[in-house]
Amino acid sequence: MYRNAIGFCAVAIVGCVTESKQARPPDGPPPPAAQPPRATEAPRTMESAPPAVPDRSRQVLDDIQRQQRWTREALAARPPPDELREVRDGDAEAVADTRKRFRRLVTAIERTTWIRETVPSVLRDSSEQDKLVAAFDQAARDRNEAFAAADATARALAESRARNAVSLDELRRALQNAHRARQGEQKLASNLGRAPASQPNAPPDPFQRLRTVPMPPEPPFVAATARYLSAHPAEERALDSWPPQLADERAQVRAAMARLKGGSAAGDTADLGPGEDDGTLGLEGEQDGGVPASSEGEAADPGASGAQGATGAVQVSGDLKRLIARRGPPLRIAQRPDGLTAFRYSEQRPCGVDQCTVTVDYLFNPSGKLVRSEVVKP
DSSP: OHHHHHHHHHHHHHHHHHHHHHHSOOSSOOOOOOOOOOTTOOOTTSOOOOOOOOOOHHHHHHHHHHHHHHHHHHHHTOOOHHHHHHHHHTOHHHHHHHHHHHHHHHHHHHHHHHHHHHHHHHSTTOSOHHHHHHHHHHHHHHHHHHHHHHHHHHHHHHTOSSTTSSOHHHHHHHHHHHHHHHHHHHHHHHHHHHOOOOOTTOOOOGGGGOOOOOOOSSOTTHHHHHHHHHHOGGGGGGGGGSOGGGHHHHHHHHHHHHHHTTSOTTOOOOOOOOOTTOEEEOOSSOSSSOOOOOOTTOOOOTTOOOOTTOTTOEEEOHHHHHHHHHHOSOSEEEEOTTSOEEEEEEEEEEETTEEEEEEEEEEEOTTSOEEEEEEOOO
């Protein structure tokens, strides 16, 4: 019986060991369970579509509207004529106020140029094409208005009896903005010329709705810079340090300075007095041997002389004498209600990307002093 008990225990021990081995999991982590495919997942064989190009023109329109509001404020605050007269007389308070207004007008030129540079880059992919084209055209009108106001302000500051009414750096910045505006119009004209022809039945290219605009016939800020340097000759050497892109403007300024030499740099109407060989031109049908005003396109003979005290006479001296010697007989001579005499010439001036023939009236006081020039509107 003892032997049977020992055998029975041995069999029991072997059975327990075998059962424990079968119940133990194998070494290592269990294999991951298979995940059922998600119903929302697309088949892996399909390629995802490229993302759509975002339309950023709405943000651009918001920026444009802010620039337009700022520009309108600068134009509304342009110096009135009476303030410009006070600036020329050297009134310190008027000079300080007008100088700030001048800077704002130059910034308005910069902002309107930015609008005209930005619109073409977002126009084709925009859902607001009509608004963008309207802003593009309005920027051209605002910029021309800012050019006229800023140029008149710069001339008054340059002619001021206050010595430091404006600085050469401020005038250089104004010339740089005028240069950038001209370059922008040239680039636009070039891009319009390279635009591909539209395909049959294709919608018209919105880029073709953009139009270039000519720059002012008389280059802005050139005359003002020339008058400033004529009054501050020691600063003329600073022109040589201007950036290369202002080479044309530098040449125009020096040419304008050459025309001013021999006269008053301030551009006032002080009488220079007659010289030994100076004569007098009588205007508008003078009865004392003067030269009557000629019709448009008909040259008047400036060689005749009349009595010094004749009504409507102008002394052929100083600036007038040099103009006639350089340009020859004018197309027309006419008396203005303000006492100035207009000598009309035809000349070539920058106009957008080309040179345009314009008609210019040079206005002289009775002593033959050049007061200003005006482009005659067609």
